[in-house]
Amino acid sequence: MNRIGMIVLGALVALMVASSTLFVVDQRQFAVLYALGEIKEVIAQPGLKFKLPPPFQNVVFLDRRIQSLDSPETRPIFTAEKKSLVIDWLVKWRVTDPRQFIRNNGTDVRNAEARLSPIVQAALNEEVTKRDVRAMLSSERDKVMQGVIARLQDDAKAFGIEVVDVRIKRVDFASNITEAVYRRMESERKRVANELRSTGQAEGEKIRADADKQREVIVAEAYRDAQKLKGEGDAKASALYADAFGRDPSFAQFYRSLEAYRASFRNKSDVLVVEPNSEFFRAMQGAGSGTAGPRK
Structure with a gap:
C-alpha cells in the first residue's frame, strides 16, 4: 500500500472514531450516557454532544414527549x-x-x-x-x-x-345489565303509553257524553218550539174556521162532509157500507144529484 493509500485509510479510521464520539440530542429526547454498562449521565439539553467511543461509552435515547x-x-x-x-x-x-x-x-x-x-x-x-x-x-x-x-x-x-x-x-x-335496562325502559314507556291512552279514552267518553247531552237538549228545545208553533198555528186555524163557519153554517156543514169523505176514501180500493137512510148516504146522494143536474 502506498503512502496515499495509508493517508486515506488513516483519515477514514479517524473519521469513524470521531463520528462514534459525537451524537446529537433532540429537544424531544433524553440522552442517557452509559459508561461500561452503568448510567454515567442524563443529558436533557439539546445539541451536539461528545462521548468516548464504544465500548467505553454508548448512548440510549428516551422519548420525553407525552x-x-x-x-x-x-x-x-x-x-x-x-x-x-x-x-x-x-x-x-x-x-x-x-x-x-x-x-x-x-x-x-x-x-x-x-x-x-x-x-x-x-x-x-x-x-x-x-x-x-x-x-x-x-x-x-x-x-x-x-x-x-x-x-x-x-x-x-x-x-x-x-x-x-x-x-x-x-x-x-355490561351486556346483561344493558339488556335489563332496555327491558325496564320499554316497560316504563309502555306504562306511560297505556296511561296516556286510558286518559285519552276517558276524555273521549267525557266529550261524547257532553255532546250527547247537548244534542238531547237541542232536540228537546226544538221539539218544544215546534209544538209551541204548531199549537199557535192550530189555534189560529181554529179561529179562522170558527169565524168562517159562523158566517155560513150550511157551508161549514158541507165542508166538514167533504173532509169526512176525503178521510173515508184515501185509496181507490176503499169500500164503505152505509145504510140508505143515513145522513152520510143522503149527503153523498145530495152531492151526486147536485153534480148530475148541471150535466143534463
Whole structure:
C-alpha cells in the first residue's frame, strides 16, 4: 500500500472514531450516557454532544414527549350499588426521571405501559366502588379522574414518570345489565303509553257524553218550539174556521162532509157500507144529484 493509500485509510479510521464520539440530542429526547454498562449521565439539553467511543461509552435515547395509554380491555367494575359498569379510560404520561425509569422498566416504553395499566385499573376500581351509577354517568366523573391521578402519584414516581392526565372515555352497562335496562325502559314507556291512552279514552267518553247531552237538549228545545208553533198555528186555524163557519153554517156543514169523505176514501180500493137512510148516504146522494143536474 502506498503512502496515499495509508493517508486515506488513516483519515477514514479517524473519521469513524470521531463520528462514534459525537451524537446529537433532540429537544424531544433524553440522552442517557452509559459508561461500561452503568448510567454515567442524563443529558436533557439539546445539541451536539461528545462521548468516548464504544465500548467505553454508548448512548440510549428516551422519548420525553407525552405518551398515551388506552385501557387494554373492557373489564366490568361494580359500583357502590352493585351495578356492573364497563369503563374505557385513557392515561397521559411522560418520562421525568430517566435513571429511575430505566432501572424499573428498561429502555422499552412498552414495559412501563404493561406495568402501569393494571395499576390504573386498580385505582379506577377503588374510585368507582365508592360511587353509584348516577354519579359515574354524570356528576362525579371529574372527581373520579382526579382521584385516580392522586392514587397514581406514588407509583408514577417509582416508575420515573409523571401522570399528566386521566380521562374516562366511555361508561356503559355490561351486556346483561344493558339488556335489563332496555327491558325496564320499554316497560316504563309502555306504562306511560297505556296511561296516556286510558286518559285519552276517558276524555273521549267525557266529550261524547257532553255532546250527547247537548244534542238531547237541542232536540228537546226544538221539539218544544215546534209544538209551541204548531199549537199557535192550530189555534189560529181554529179561529179562522170558527169565524168562517159562523158566517155560513150550511157551508161549514158541507165542508166538514167533504173532509169526512176525503178521510173515508184515501185509496181507490176503499169500500164503505152505509145504510140508505143515513145522513152520510143522503149527503153523498145530495152531492151526486147536485153534480148530475148541471150535466143534463
